[in-house]
Amino acid sequence: MKIVVDENIPIHTADALRALGHDVLDVRGTPDAGISDQELWGHAQRAGALRITTDKGFARRWQEPHHGVVVVRLRRPNRARIHERVLRAMREFAEQQWPGTLVVMRDRAQSVRRSRRRGA
Numbered sequence: 001m002k003i004v005v006d007e008n009i010p011i012h013t014a015d016a017l018r019a020l021g022h023d024v025l026d027v028r029g030t031p032d033a034g035i036s037d038q039e040l041w042g043h044a045q046r047a048g049a050l051r052i053t054t055d056k057g058f059a060r061r062w063q064e065p066h067h068g069v070v071v072v073r074l075r076r077p078n079r080a081r082i083h084e085r086v087l088r089a090m091r092e093f094a095e096q097q098w099p100g101t102l103v104v105m106r107d108r109a110q111s112v113r114r115s116r117r118r119g120a
Helices: 011-019 037-047 056-061 079-092
Strands: 002-005 023-026 050-053 069-072 101-105 110-114
Touching (some): 037 050, 037 056, 069 079
Parallel strands (some): 002 023, 069 101
């Protein structure tokens, strides 16, 4: 599965996703490092990729066509807790379920919204 991670997702999380067989785009250390959220959203859409972020602004885009979004929203985020919540979301949904699905992972709960319009 193709995945685009924000720069705020731990590097070891991107590595763990790769170890699970996913094709992960992480812009850190590339010429695209520091690009805007809008540009990164565009990368994910063109690649047909799931988007993983801690930026709550992406939750507002749930009705737009997309290939899946995971937003991690924790009261006291740290690398270990973000990592655990991302991997939990990945275990709970099969690849074919992600298009049009927004999952917000919180401290003790998660919310799921599904758009009627899947993938761009």
